[in-house]
Amino acid sequence: MKYLFSLFLGIILQASFAQSSEVELQIHPNWAGNAFNFSTVYSGGDCEYKITRLQYYVSEIKIKYDGGKSYLIKDLYFLVSAEKDTVLSLGILPVSNIEGIEFSIGVDQAANHLDPSTYPSSHPLALKNPSMHWGWTSGYRFIALEGNSNGGTGTTFNKNFQIHTVEDLNYRTVSFPVKAQLTQSGKSILHLNADYSNLLFKLSVKNGPISHASTGASATIINNMASNVFTVATPTAVNKIDESELRFFISGLRSNTISIDVHNPNVIAKEFNIMDLNGRLILSRKLNQEKENISFSSASIHGSLLLEMRSEQKTLLAKKIFIR
Numbered sequence: 001m002k003y004l005f006s007l008f009l010g011i012i013l014q015a016s017f018a019q020s021s022e023v024e025l026q027i028h029p030n031w032a033g034n035a036f037n038f039s040t041v042y043s044g045g046d047c048e049y050k051i052t053r054l055q056y057y058v059s060e061i062k063i064k065y066d067g068g069k070s071y072l073i074k075d076l077y078f079l080v081s082a083e084k085d086t087v088l089s090l091g092i093l094p095v096s097n098i099e100g101i102e103f104s105i106g107v108d109q110a111a112n113h114l115d116p117s118t119y120p121s122s123h124p125l126a127l128k129n130p131s132m133h134w135g136w137t138s139g140y141r142f143i144a145l146e147g148n149s150n151g152g153t154g155t156t157f158n159k160n161f162q163i164h165t166v167e168d169l170n171y172r173t174v175s176f177p178v179k180a181q182l183t184q185s186g187k188s189i190l191h192l193n194a195d196y197s198n199l200l201f202k203l204s205v206k207n208g209p210i211s212h213a214s215t216g217a218s219a220t221i222i223n224n225m226a227s228n229v230f231t232v233a234t235p236t237a238v239n240k241i242d243e244s245e246l247r248f249f250i251s252g253l254r255s256n257t258i259s260i261d262v263h264n265p266n267v268i269a270k271e272f273n274i275m276d277l278n279g280r281l282i283l284s285r286k287l288n289q290e291k292e293n294i295s296f297s298s299a300s301i302h303g304s305l306l307l308e309m310r311s312e313q314k315t316l317l318a319k320k321i322f323i324r
Contacts, residue, residue, distance in 0.1 A: 022187045023063060023093050023180070025101065027086040028233055032197040038083055041157075042197070047206040049149035050157055054082040054196060055132065056143040056225065057107050057124070060173070063093060064100035071095050077107065079124040079132065082196055084312050101190050102175040105225050106142030109168045113139050134212065138166040141212075143221055149205045161205040165222040167214035172226035191233035198228035246309055246317045248272075253323065256299040260307070262292045269309035269316050277304050298323050 029036045031051075041048050058078040063071045073090055080086050106112075111125060116133050119126035125140070127133065132141045143165045148157035180188035199221045211217040247263035262272060264287055272294055274283040282305065283296050301323050308318040 020092050020094050023090040024189045025088040027192050027194050029082050029194050047149045047152045049147050049205050051147040053146040056080050058103050059108055060104045062102040063095050065095040066097045077124040098180040100177040104173045106171040107140045134166045152206050161208050162210050163217045163221050164212045165218040170222045174226050176232050178232045193231045193233045194229050199224050258298045260294040264290050271310045273308050275306045
């Protein structure tokens, strides 16, 4: 009987494990269809402006799967900095056949009025600089959007605007039917585009505003975030691409010029770095294509070097070489 029970339990655990999947949400930013960054001057019709800060919270993430089932990932919070691709690791989840995702913008009421000083500094809800907390009563800033405009004319951007959204009544939930991209390692990746220009739909930043509130411009941007910003991204060439397919090939180690051929499917890696073993950066090159060649003079270099391909978050591939 004990054997049969152990066998039965093993079958259940095996089936449960087989249906588990490492899940990741990637949010790809743009501004009106173009690359989004803080150095760009944007036109809003009645003025030109620059964005200097855009952060927001994501919480209460649910995965829809297997014919309408829903799995809530408890106590998981993210603080998104919108100027770069965002990779949210959701963990290994007991889901299969992913059909969609639901998440909320802001911090849920249960956590919104807790003391941020009780969290470790690495936690999204800990005290931050610049601050994402607006005091015990109002709680966290759900969105913090800031920038400078030229007031409608000229090249001087001296009209500040700050739009921060606070309070429980502005907590918003969004839901998308989205299929997972499956990598060779079995990871399920969900892709969303985020056009942050739509945050300013029906808003002018010509002469402000300064709004740290639950109403007015603060309510407008949270409503715009929920209604107009996110769309499902459909990967094409990205399917079945995994970090394990990254490669670089080195030649010329016995000459004065070293040549490196980089194989970077779907441009997963964004940067190629060469450092000495003390961490001193010798060369850094942005990666923009799937196949690139990087050459550098090694005439004055001797000893070991570390070569790495990096995403915006981490090292993806690294090799050590020795130059005589």
